[in-house]
Amino acid sequence: MPFQPGQLVSDYEILGVLGKGGMGSVYRVRNVISNRIEAMKVLLADMSAEPELAERFGGEIRTLARLDHQNIAKLYTALKAENQLVMIMEFVEGFTLSERARQGPIPIEEVISYISQTLAALGYAHQNGVVHRDIKPSNIMVTPHAVVKLMDFGIAKSSTEAMHTRVGTTMGSMLYMSPEQVRGNAVDHRSDLYSLGVVLYELTAGKRPFESDSTYAVLEAQLNTPPKPPVELNPALPQALNDIILTALEKEPMRRFQSAEAFRKALESLKAPQPAVPQAHPAAVRAPVVARSGNNRAIWMALGAVVCVLVLIAAVLAVPHFRHTSASTKTDTTMPVQTASSAPAQATNKAAALAAPEPAVQPVPQNQTVNPTTPAVHRHGLPSAPARSAAQPAPTTQTTSALPANAAPVSPAVSSTAPAQPAGPSQEEIDKVQESLMQMHSRADAIRGSVNSLRRQQAADGFEISPEISGAASRLDNYLQAADRAAQQNDLNAARKYMDGAEKQLSFLEAKFGR
Secondary structure (H helix, E strand, C coil), X not given: CCCCXXXXXXXXXXXXXXXXXXXXXXXXXXXXXXXXXXXXXXXXXXXXXXXXXXXXXXXXXXXXXXXXXXXXXXXXXXXXXXXXXXXXXXXXXXXXXXXXXXXXXXXXXXXXXXXXHHHHHHHHXXXXXXXXXXXXXXXXXXXXXXXXXXXXXXXXXXXXXXXXXXXXXXXXXXXXXXXXXXXXXXXXXXXXXXXXXXXXXXXXXXXXXXXXXXXXHHHHHHHHCCCCXXXXXXXXXXXXXXXXXXXXXXXXXXXXXXXXXXXXXXXXXXXXXXXXXXXXXXXXXHHHHHHHHCCHHHHHHHHHHHHHHHHHHHHHXXXXXXXXXXXXXXXXXXXXXXXXXXXXXXXXXXXXXXXXXXXXXXXXXXXCCCCCCCCCECCCCCECCCCCCCCCCCCCCCHHHHCCXXXXXXXXCCXXXXXXXXXXXXXXXXXXXXXXXXXXXXXXXXXXXXXXXXXXXXXXXCCCCCHHHHHHHHHHHHHHHHHHHHHHCCCHHHHHHHHHHHHHHHHHHHHHCCC
16 A cells, blocks of 8 residues: 555655656655655565565665665665565655756757766676666656766666566566567676667657657567667767767677776767866966955065066166167277268268177287277277378278178078977867777777677686787787877877777787677
8 A cells, every 4th residue: 555645654754755666656755863855665565465576676675785876876774664665765856867858958068977977877886796777767867966866776686686577577668678688688787888878869869769659669679670870860969979879779789888987988088178277377376365365564565576676677678778878988988080081981880880790809819919000899899990191092981891800790680480380180180080999999898898708608618718819809908008098199190000000909809709
C-alpha cells in the first residue's frame, strides 16, 4: 500500500510523492531527528511475495553503499518498514535532462558539461565494478549549481554480486538500450557508454536516433540500423562532436569508446581554449593596494615618489642640452680666427658634422710631433678649419672635405626591424590534426580492448600473449603519447610523424584481430 503524506515511517515523515516508476515509488521525506529533507525510495512493496527480488535489491543496496562520488546521488541508509524494503537517499533539487530537453535546444557547451559529469560518475562506478544499465535523461539530475547527479541504480549490476533478473525480461529502457541489452546478452561498462551516446544524440540532434510507434521496430533498429549522423539533423553541430556520438553508438562494443574516461576526454577536447589573462605590470598591481589601505601617509609617500621620478626625468633630459651648450662655448674660444673667405666652408663643415655620427678621436702617437697646421678636433670628431693667410686660395666648399684623412668611414644605419618570423600553423590545420588524433585514439581504445581480452584468454590457458602483438601495442601507446605532446605544442610536423608511426602499429594490430 502506498505511503501517504503526513505518515510516519520509522524516523521519516512522508511529505509528498516525487515520482513513480517500474522499479518503485520515490517520496520526499523529512528526518524528524535531523530535520533534513531526504528522498525515500520504495524498492519492494511486499518482500514476502517476491523473495528473489528482495535478494536482488539487497544487492543493489550493498552496491550503492560503497559508491561515494560528487556526481552520484548518495545512499544514506536502508530499512524495512511494513514489510517493504526502502532506501533513504540524498534529496536532489533541480531538473532532469529530459525536463531540460523539453524546454528547447541546449547550448553545445552546456550539453558537453552535463555529459562529461555523467561520464565522471560512470567512470567511478565502473572502476568499482558497477554497471548502471539504465542510463537515460530522466535518471540524470542537474542541481541549481549545474552539478550533475546520476540517479537510480535500481537495476545496477555489480561484478561482486549475483544478478537476479526475472526470466524472459530485458532490463533497461527500450529507447536507450544497447544492442547487447536488446539481445539479452551479458553486458559490461560499454553498454552504459552506448546508452549515454543515445542521450547525447538526443540532446544535440533534437530527437533520438531510433524512434517508432512499434516496439519491435525500435529494437530491430538498435540491432541493425546505423544511426543517421546527428549533424544532418543539426547542421550547427561540430563535425568532431558528430564523430564522437557515432563512435559511442557503434553496434559492436569493441568499436565504441572502451572507457568512460576515453569518452570524457574526447568531449573535453572540443572545449574552446580560454584566452590567456595578460599579466599586469608590477606597479599596476601594487598601486591599488595602497589605495585600499586607507592610510593617508602611504598615499603621500606614493605621491612623493612620483614627484621624485618626474624630477629625475627632467634632470636627465636637461643634462644633454647643458653639455651641448658648454661644449660649444669651449670650442668657440679655442678655435683659430677665421677669415671672411673661410666662413662659408666652416659653416658647411659644421652642418656635415652635426648630421654625421660621432667617430672615435684618433690618439696622437707619443713619438710624433704635432703639426701646428693640423686642424683642431671639433667636439663631434671633425676638424675645425685652419686659419689661412690671404695668399692661400679659398677651398672649394664640399661636405666631404670636413672629414680628416684618418677618420673612420660613416656606416649606413642598420635597420632595427627584426626579420619576419615564419607564421605558425593555422587554427584549421591544428583542428584537423587534433581531430585525426582523436579518431586514432578511438581506434586505439578499441584495439586495446582486443589485446587485453586476448591477454586474459592466454593467461587463463597458461600462455603469454605474442611478443609481436604486445610490442606493437606498447609502441602504439608511445607514438600516441608523443603525438599528443607535439600537438599540444602546435608542432604539427612532429605530431604527424608520430601519428604515422601509430598508424602503422594500428594497422598491424587491426589486421591481426580482423578489424
